[in-house]
Amino acid sequence: MTSFYLSKPYQPPKAPQNLPLNEPWALFGGISPNLFMESYWHKKPLLIRGAIPAFTLAEQNQESLGSPITASELIALASQDGVESRLIKSNPWSFNAGPFSKKSIPALSKPNWTLLLQGMEAHHPAAAKILSWFRFIPDARLDDLMISIAGVGGGVGPHFDSYDVFLIQMSGRRRWQISQQKDLSLSPNLPLKILQHFKPEHDWVLEPGDMLYLPPHIAHDGVALDAGCQTWSVGFRSPSFKELLQEGLWRLAESLEEMPELEQKFADPRQKASLNAEQLPEELIKQITVKLRELQLDQVHRFLPGITAYLSEPKPQAFFEGPAKPLSPSRFSKQLGLKKLLPSPQTRILSLGKEVFCNGENMSQGQPEDIAQAWRILSAKKVLVGTKPQLSNQSTLYEAYLAGWLVFESAKSV
Structure with a gap:
């Protein structure tokens, strides 16, 4: 199967802001x-x-539709320091972490290898x-979104994940075998977490789309059937x-540092x-109990801001670079009325009620209401436009x- 080399790339659309949650989606087979x-x-x-109807329509029209990201682009990305990549070979099994030189990655025509690239949403629109x-x-x-590209026979072996995953076939075919077996013991002395006793119960070949x-x-165990097989x-x-x-x-x-009343010494x-001098004094226990009650440290709402901040932290390998010629606050505000302001692809934003956390920081705390509202819009819509808060x-x-x-949105981020 070599036609995908000459195929035109699929252009995935961005989902609408308001998702129709009660309507049937092709992505889920009409539910x-x-x-x-x-x-x-x-x-x-x-x-x-x-699940992606464009591939079926292209086939019906006798057209060839390929992955949005070419094999050469993926191999080039694997050579970059800021991209988390891994190269896995079978027969025998081996594992290496990137970045990789282009020469160290097997040719697409070679069998039994897989290149994995993590966090691709930060590197390609x-x-x-x-x-x-x-x-x-x-x-x-x-x-995140991980992309695997493989030669024929490429895969990571039968394994299981501790998280939910959607496996989208984007180029070539991949054979998937899955099992709901209870025995999840791993093979010893291997560089990968491969199941020792895999007993497939279902066997499917996934086509592009x-x-x-x-x-x-x-x-589950996925094995590439075509050179350049891509699974997202x-x-x-x-x-x-x-x-x-x-x-x-x-x-x-850490937040207790902001409470000067806690500097008071125990008396x-x-x-x-x-x-019983060896026992922790009841008077100390009593006073700490009162402080905990006053600070509401036994209430879940005191923990949630820290948990939200943690979950909003970017990936460890995320790299941010400020603008080469930054706008002044007044020009930045003016630009907000004209262009879309977007989170960097590596930025994470989460909300807890009206509080907004970005890359591990509370961005709405202590801010004027118009700034806090701008952050709430960014968190919900992932875009801010047509607003000019006082900065x-x-x-x-x-x-x-x-x-x-x-x-600010550029041609590259569209």
């Missing part, structure tokens, strides 16, 4: 997002033929548009409660003579622009 979430999400797999299709799922759950949804802990994986993270509570506690502890004028050098909106967290 609505509401029905998908109710019946399949985090519950059971779903195979969708023709087509990947970001694909992610917009899934914004009926909370942003806090989204991890098909999609397979898998909830967590479903064993939209993954959703599922942090442990330990991780969330640790991060929430850490940020809650115990009512302390009585004790026969100063201390405005978090302007600071985020200077830091490269927010950028």
Whole structure:
């Protein structure tokens, strides 16, 4: 199968701002997002033929439609320091982390290799548009979009994931075998987490435009059947409660620095003579209990800002670069009335009620209402346009622009 080399690339559309959640979507085989979430999400797999109708229409018109990102583009991206990439070979299994020189990546005609590129939504607008299709799922759950490109026989072996994933076939064919087996033990002495006893229960070949949804802990094995096979994986993270509570506690502890009343020293004028000097004094326990009650540290709402801040942090390898010639606050404000202001592709924005967190920081706290409202729009719509809030050098909106967290729309970001 070599026709895809000459095919025209598929141009994914961006999803509308207001998603029709009760309407049937081709992406889910003619069911609505509401029905998908109710019946399949985090519950059971779903195979969708023709999830992207453009590929089926092209085939009916005897046209060839290829991936939005060519093989040469992906290989070039794998050579960049800012792109997280991995090269996996089988027979025997081996694993290497990028960046890679072009010579170190096998030719498409060579078998038994896979190149994985993480976080592609930050590096190509087509990947970001694909992610917009899934914004009926909370942003806090989204991890990233990974692209795998492989030679014939390429794959990562039978394995399972601890998160939900949508596997979209974009070029060539891939054979998927899945199983809901309980035995998830791994093979020892391998560089990859490969299942020791994989017993497939379903076997499908996905064509370009098909999609397979898998909830967590479903064993699966995908093998490329064509040279240059591309699978785009939209993954959703599922942090442990330990991780969330640790991060929430850490940020809650930091917030205590802003409370000068806590600098007051413990005093115990009512302390009585004790026969058990080794025991923590009841007077200390009593006073700490009162402080915890006053600070409401036993209430979940005190933890949620820290957890939201943590979930809004960008990927560790994210790199932000401010504008080469930054606008003054007044010119920045004027530009807001004329051009769209967008989050950088690597920026994460989440909301907790009326509070907005961007890249781990609370951007609405202590800000004038018009700035806070601008952040709420950015969080919900991922775009800000036609507004001219009053700005100063201390405005978090302007600071985020200077830091490269927010950028004005250009031809490249369309």
